[in-house]
Each structure stands twice: as C-alpha cells, then as structure tokens.
Amino acid sequence: MRLKAFFVIFSLGLPVYMAAPVPPCNVARLTSADIIAMAPKASSCAAAPFPSECATATDAAPWVNMAYHLFDIHAFGTQAALLSLMLYESGSFKYDINHYPGVPGQGTRNMQTPVFNLKYARWLAANVTDSGISMQQVEDAETEGPVQVLALVNGDRWSFASAAWFLATQCDEVIRLGLAAYTEQGWNTYLTECVGTTVTDDRTSIWKKTIALEKW
Numbered sequence: 001m002r003l004k005a006f007f008v009i010f011s012l013g014l015p016v017y018m019a020a021p022v023p024p025c026n027v028a029r030l031t032s033a034d035i036i037a038m039a040p041k042a043s044s045c046a047a048a049p050f051p052s053e054c055a056t057a058t059d060a061a062p063w064v065n066m067a068y069h070l071f072d073i074h075a076f077g078t079q080a081a082l083l084s085l086m087l088y089e090s091g092s093f094k095y096d097i098n099h100y101p102g103v104p105g106q107g108t109r110n111m112q113t114p115v116f117n118l119k120y121a122r123w124l125a126a127n128v129t130d131s132g133i134s135m136q137q138v139e140d141a142e143t144e145g146p147v148q149v150l151a152l153v154n155g156d157r158w159s160f161a162s163a164a165w166f167l168a169t170q171c172d173e174v175i176r177l178g179l180a181a182y183t184e185q186g187w188n189t190y191l192t193e194c195v196g197t198t199v200t201d202d203r204t205s206i207w208k209k210t211i212a213l214e215k216w
C-alpha cells in the first residue's frame, strides 16, 4: 500500500516539477557561517575603518533572512545574488554609507543612491504597518536633505532589506527570473539593466563563490 501511494505521488509530482519555471523554494535560513564562507572579512569588525557602520555576519544574518521573507525572495539564486551585491557594495558589511567618493545620502548595505533611498523610505512608510517610519518623517527628512533621508532607512532592519526591495519593486520579471535561474547572464543583466552598474571581475567573483555553495 505504501509503495503504491508513493508511485501515485511521484507520477503526479514529476510533470509539475518539470514545468516549474524557477527553482523550488529555498526553505533553509542563511547563517553567519554561510556569509563568512562568501566573505571571510565579515567575521569581525575589529579592523573596521568606521566601527559604527560595521556589522558582522552574525549581526547581519537575521536581518537578511527577514528581508528575503518580506520581499518573497525564495529562490537560492536570487538570495545569493542579493547577498553578493550587498557584500560587494558594503565591503563585507564594513560600510553602510558611501565614502568613496562620498555621495551625500548614498548608503544602506547595497549603497543605494539618494533617489532610491527616498522612494524606499516612502514605500516603507506607506506599505509596512510597523516600519517605524511615518510619511511625516519622510517629508521632514526630504526637506532637510538626502543625508537625513538615508538615516531613516539605514538602521539594521532596513539597510539589509534595500537590495531586496529594489529587486522586488524596481526590476522587471525577466531580471527576477534570470537571478532565480542563477545563470551568469542573469547576473550580468541584473547588474547592467536594473542596478545600473557595470559587470566587473570583483563583483562576479563574489557571486560565483556564493553560487558555488549551491544552498545555505
């Protein structure tokens, strides 16, 4: 009886699996050890040039997991790409403010530009009930300037979620499918056509390291 039930499930399951356009849900949670495997420097903040900006892998892991959950980022390839971008842009989580060259209001863990930090702050104020950011605060900060707008979204909770927000709200479906499939072409297209940056060896080598883990 058991065996029969197994075959029934298997035969129903197979065509569904083959038809699936994206890899299945990655239910495992990212751990600090996974982050350290990708970026060994994230193990400590001891030598951080701006200690107040630094987060260790242990600090970061729960916030990154929360961001995946909030923005429905379930495919391993997509999770890996977002984490690669954040680790690259923040120098293994040593920074959350742009210092080189030092664009005022540019920051968060994916070094989002000021225009998008404002959009992000508005989005959070309007769409997340307990975001801790009110529309009034966003308007006040906007009047004061981009540094104040960045400060609204640059705590742990939201600075580790901006890359996920950006992908979910500012990129199109083709980009999201390309990341989920974790092809190098998908990664390149994400960088050039949505993030608006260039493909470099440094960026791609961290992505390759992450993809090589195959799962968390």
Ligand SMILES: *[C@@H]1O[C@H](CO)[C@@H](O)[C@H](O)[C@H]1NC(C)=O
Pocket (backbone or CB within 6 Å): 119, 122, 123, 124, 126, 127, 169
């Ligand atoms: C709230 O979320 C929806 C869906 O992403 C979006 O279209 C809308 O612009 C957001 N509101 C603000 C103020 O950003």
